[in-house]
Amino acid sequence: MRLICGLLRRDGQSATAATLDRMVAAMTAPGLSPRVTQRLSGALGLAVLDFTGAPAALQAGDGWTVAADARLDRAEGPAEAAVAAALRRDGADFPDHLDGDFAVALWRPDRQELWLGRDFIGARPLAWTWRDDCFAFASLPKGLHGAGMASATIDPVALGIQLSQQFFHGAGSGFAAIAYLPAGHSLCVRPGDAGLPEPHRAFRPDPARVGRWRGSPEAAAERLRDLVRDAVLRRLPPGQPVACHLSGGLDSSAITVLAARAARAAGGRVLALSMASPQAVGPPELDERPMIAAVLAQEPDIAHALVHDMPPMPDQAEDPDWPGSLADGPDDRMMREAAAFGARRLLSGVGGDEGATYNGAHLYGRLLLEGRLRTLSRELPARARRDGVPLRRAILARLAVPLIPDFLWRWLKRRPGVMDPRLGAVRYLSPALREAVLARRMLPILRRNSPAERVRAFADHHIPSRCAFHAIMGARHGVAPSFPLLDRQVVEFMLSLPTPMFLADGQTRQPFRRAMAGILPDRVRLSRHKVGLFDGRFLHYADRRAALLARLATLRGAAGIGDLFDLDAIEAGLSSLPVAGRGEGHVRAAPGGLAAGQPAWVPLLAVAFLIAACRLSGATPAEKGS
Template structure:
């Protein structure tokens, strides 16, 4: 796992190109602390920072094969099998790395090589014979890839901070991305958050040839049409298949020339991946957990129970509120975009713990909730539809209370209020975004803090409608639960879970996350399951529980999903570690950024006092505004200050 950068710019001489590539890759050195390399030809260059995991001695990059040159970030987990196939066709390998497999596979299949890869990757491959750049990103968006098109050329990198090294590239927040973050929690790819800088969407590749860019999708999540094409085998047989595929997905993700560890959250998913990982390592598995000082967020007891049951070498870190406040500016420097929750911060601390224990690779349970319908949102959608089918029912809406036992204010509400809060109207039955409307609405409410200027720039922009416009025609034919799974998997998973909470937090400390649940073979199997086998009644991940119950202690296997949450505004309100908060939320700082209403923000800060604000909307607003202000200070303002100083 690594980071890379590069360009296609006809006017850039190789010597100057190498200087630029060194600056670009230096800015993402945290992604690859073990080695670095650059290659520059006429008008094209690739640079690389390496985190050595596979082929420790001979996997240096950029790597060449005849007239091909590759810079690559990630892992191809089935490289052993692919290599055997390629060798059987007469291809000769000179290294033991998965990098070389991509080169040979491209030579054999061209861009169709992507269909054969089982892995988490982003890469740039220069095809000297055809004089074209081939850039690609894995199916679900585990590994990042950003680019910018400029009059003098095309530039790309694993992180945006490398693109900011390109002369003339400015750091300016894209107001429409901010609107999307304050609605959907993440910008809609290809929007990156920075004006003029785009993200190659997951499951896409790009060809840069003769000064033109062409983007093509090679993979997307897919589900059978409603009640047609579901896998009709018995539950027992399907559960066996789920376990077999998950076990194999885990097995190939244990491939590395360094020890592989695992996260243990205390929940079902990471417990399963850790349990399966112990089968595929000759060593005692190292496991890592983060706990919280606030009891409502803490799962330490379950983490310890699972570590004990598996006999792992377990290391835990307790995340104090002050720790979140302390690292939050660093977190934003790595997410490179505003966020509306603090949840990435504890994961930043956790990856630091992993690195301190000399582990570079960890398996996690990420993806299980999307693939096997684990999130509360899926249950909520089911209850909303149940209630909408009988408008005015005094009983049906009471089921909402069962979904959110950890939200005390909800427990006191009447059926009428629950109906209103969860937007239960007959219309929802025909709304393609129905499952996500309550989240979008409650997040959007924080936009009341937007400044007049920002509102006028946005001119009524509707982020949810923009998302709806990207949906494929076949979406309308799917079961509502599959529609909800698609929305969650296609947008929030890459836009927030795998990036702000995933890659960026792990790679901040040079740690690679691997996700067995996101193996595309397992996703394909799960997509064909009848929805009643994933969300059975209101029991989430039913078939996964059936398939893995023998691997886990009963108390873990039967646990209801606990959403991963971290304390929000309260961590900043009273923390001595957060002296920057007063500075960036001060009226003059808010006015300088120009994105929020200074008076309204002052009142929000006053309301937060020393205990933080209550409720979803106000916490969203507090964290969203704070992170936007930190973004501005880290990227836009500091660069402007540096430019002025240089002048």
């Protein structure tokens, strides 16, 4: 794994090793000793931190100096040379002509140009800041604010988006003075530039090309199986152990099994990392633990580590790189387990829902809108049989209701969904901040299954932020996450599939289910539902409702908090937490415990906003440590 950082002086001064040393130190977690390579060239300074101990080849030839955090596919020679060749050949579009995981910086002294680039999906993070005297960048935000290159002041709008939609959007980092280079973009900076540099979008998928693949369902499954297997193989470090996320779902289970089989053939080792609530959450037939066990029983040489999900509470320390996230949380602990196993790379199933195991809602309605009546007449009755419901009920639930316009649906339900633009999660923000968040929020995906939505899922939504989060967790342990289901070839193939390919025999998530026959245990491959972590968190907070309400009371009158949050709405959300009860062998919510008409997300998000308000009521941990 590598991290990179650098600066370009804009005031006529020369870059110094001392500044680079501060940036390197800020990104080096305790206990790690990366091999650091620096290059100073007048106004420019670059540094590469290599956690494998290998030296970085900063010189790429033909006058280019390159700092690369890169794992490239289908590239000959060193990554630095391949990146420089792509920039010479394709100009500002160069990130779209490289396959793999990368964040890179390139300097051409004769042109006095510094270029940054990030892979199409944002697998490797890259943040930057702009000051009167210099431009600076780093793989991690703390490489900037921790080194005094940028302020750690929170961006309330970006934080509001993250609290409402789980991840940051676009350039948002959560810090007012720090921006991420958006995934699939390049950026050019020159010492004499007068204003902020403007990122250039290199990855520009065309919605008009979505759904154009023609072939049989069997051919689609075979093609997808080959692409996913190859994507996993390309990400296995030769002769080294590897870690994999394993949740019991289709995505992570497939990656874990494929990695285990490939590693077994090469004499390697695989560690599966699972996160679960301390107690099983019911009903028992939906708990993910038996599905995890089914994968481990099928592949008995996989090592396994289980990390308990311990939901954050107010006044716990915040992560210095990720505002709104708990320091030393369960994701961090999984990376620690990976490092202890000797793994320098972790394979994750992130991105499957949006592509390889496409989980688009309302697919039957999409079939109707596209006029695919033959497929609809076959698949809707099949779904009714699988669900064990009369066909008329399936028609109502799967076809009629999804086609109701959003405004009418809200009126009929008399309650908002979590993404409702007026009364959803943003209810917990102050009115002024609410409007700003709505203006910058992520637009819906996976709802209407339109070509524009399917493209947006990869080009302009939460995936880059989700990848950055895992990269940040891995960086403090010398572990580099990679995402086989976000392989460029996998993504492009799934975007090419027409809507009917996602349904077969009354089941969604096709053609992946067919592709994984003989790879995944049928218990996992054919499963329709599982209980997630949020069910356990719901009950965890229910047991602590009184403490949460008492902590909220202490925020009344705190300077500035009322300008950001609607404390009355947060109190109402916390008050709707249920009484928790225990069933036999699992934990369940007591019937009637949740306030009438309130969806489960209402109190869960109220807790998240309370935690954010508590942290913002004083200086953030990042500010205290910088």
